[in-house]
Amino acid sequence: MVRVLTNVPKQAKRGEPFDVKLLISHPMESGQRRDAMGATIPRSIINSFVCTYNGQEVLRADLFPAIAANPFFSFAVVAQESGMLAMTFTDDNGIVQTETVSVAVE
Amino acid sequence: MQRRRFLILSGTGLVVPLAPVRPVHATPADVAALIVELAAGAELRDGRVKLDLPVMVENGNSVGMTVSVDAPVADVQSIDVFAEGNPLPHVLRVRFGPNAGAPRIATRIRLATSQTVIAIAKMADGTCWCDSVDLLVTLAACID
Numbered sequence: 001m002v003r004v005l006t007n008v009p010k011q012a013k014r015g016e017p018f019d020v021k022l023l024i025s026h027p028m029e030s031g032q033r034r035d036a037m038g039a040t041i042p043r044s045i046i047n048s049f050v051c052t053y054n055g056q057e058v059l060r061a062d063l064f065p066a067i068a069a070n071p072f073f074s075f076a077v078v079a080q081e082s083g084m085l086a087m088t089f090t091d092d093n094g095i096v097q098t099e100t101v102s103v104a105v106e
Numbered sequence: 107m108q109r110r111r112f113l114i115l116s117g118t119g120l121v122v123p124l125a126p127v128r129p130v131h132a133t134p135a136d137v138a139a140l141i142v143e144l145a146a147g148a149e150l151r152d153g154r155v156k157l158d159l160p161v162m163v164e165n166g167n168s169v170g171m172t173v174s175v176d177a178p179v180a181d182v183q184s185i186d187v188f189a190e191g192n193p194l195p196h197v198l199r200v201r202f203g204p205n206a207g208a209p210r211i212a213t214r215i216r217l218a219t220s221q222t223v224i225a226i227a228k229m230a231d232g233t234c235w236c237d238s239v240d241l242l243v244t245l246a247a248c249i250d
Contacts, residue, residue: 017207030216032193057203059211066189066197068168068214076207 001097002026008085008101017076020051022087022099024072030065046071048090053103054083079105131218132195137188140195144186144226145234154235155185155227161239166217166247173200174210175227175235182209183228191221216247 007021024046031043045065051058058077077085082105088098141150158172175182179202187197200211209227217223224238 019207030194052203053205056205058205059203060201061211062199064196064198065194066192066216068216072212072214074172074212076210077205078207079205 004087004097004099006087006099006101008103011104011106012079014080014105015078017078018103019074020077020085020087021074022072023070024089025070026091028065028067028069028071032065044092046089046091049073050088051075051077052086052088053077053079054081058085079103081105131191131193132189134190134222137190137195137224140188141224141226141236144228146232148228148232148234150226150234150236152236155225155237157187157223157225157237157239159223159239159241161241163217163241163243165245166219166243167245168214169217170212171215171223172210172212173198173225174208177209177227177229179206179209180204181230183230185209185211186226186228187215188224188226189215189217189221190224191219192216193218197223217241217243218246219243 003025005023009018012018026046028046029041029044033041035041043065045063047063049061049063059075083103085101085103086098088096090096154177155175159169163169173185173187175185182202185200188195189197197215198213202209220242222238222240224236227235
């Protein structure tokens with residue numbers, strides 16, 4: 001489990017885009033660095049990020065080692081009814097974590 | 107191994123170097139090849155996609171980047187970002203679903219050196235649009 005900070009409005013207007021921000025605490029080890037002995041430090045990054053709203057996709061991102069450590073994302077979501085925003089990410093070790101936030105639409 | 111034997115073997119190429127020699131950075135040609143593969147025959151045109159990056163970067167370890175497309179979300183198939191001077195040029199690929207509010211994403215990226223960063227937007231109708239930023243990196247992202 002990694003620590004995740006999300007910034008999602010609790011209330012949104014129907015059909016009007018709102019911004020979502022997300023900060024994941026993850027080293028995003030690129031696999032390009034070497035340790036003191038000269039051995040390559042194995043790659044360990046979050047390679048996939050998927051955001052859904054009520055099960056319908058908002059966006060799907062493939063991430064590569066060029067994404068900075070402690071990845072930050074900001075994007076726009078549009079909703080027609082109240083529901084659950086789910087943000088799922090998968091890392092190289094196969095660890096899958098989902099953060100959910102409920103949004104009330106008026 | 108005796109010195110003479112080593113010399114004979116290395117002369118015949120039987121002693122291989124321990125680590126394969128690999129270029130540190132991708133080249134613009136590598137990125138061009140990736141883009142051609144992505145475009146799949148479509149002509150690459152300037153416009154519609156906007157890549158927001160600072161021109162002067164103080165710290166390559168974390169550079170704020172925003173990519174957006176001037177089109178309805180449903181018309182955008184994918185956005186790709188490539189960094190020509192990074193060891194691995196592909197930075198990001200994003201696809202948008204029906205609940206996306208706008209074809210836009212902001213994140214923070216690593217840049218290994220001063221270079222050109224290219225964003226490609228592929229539309230649902232098959233056309234490809236690009237934008238690029240030439241930037242100067244003072245402190246490179248550590249790769250060593």
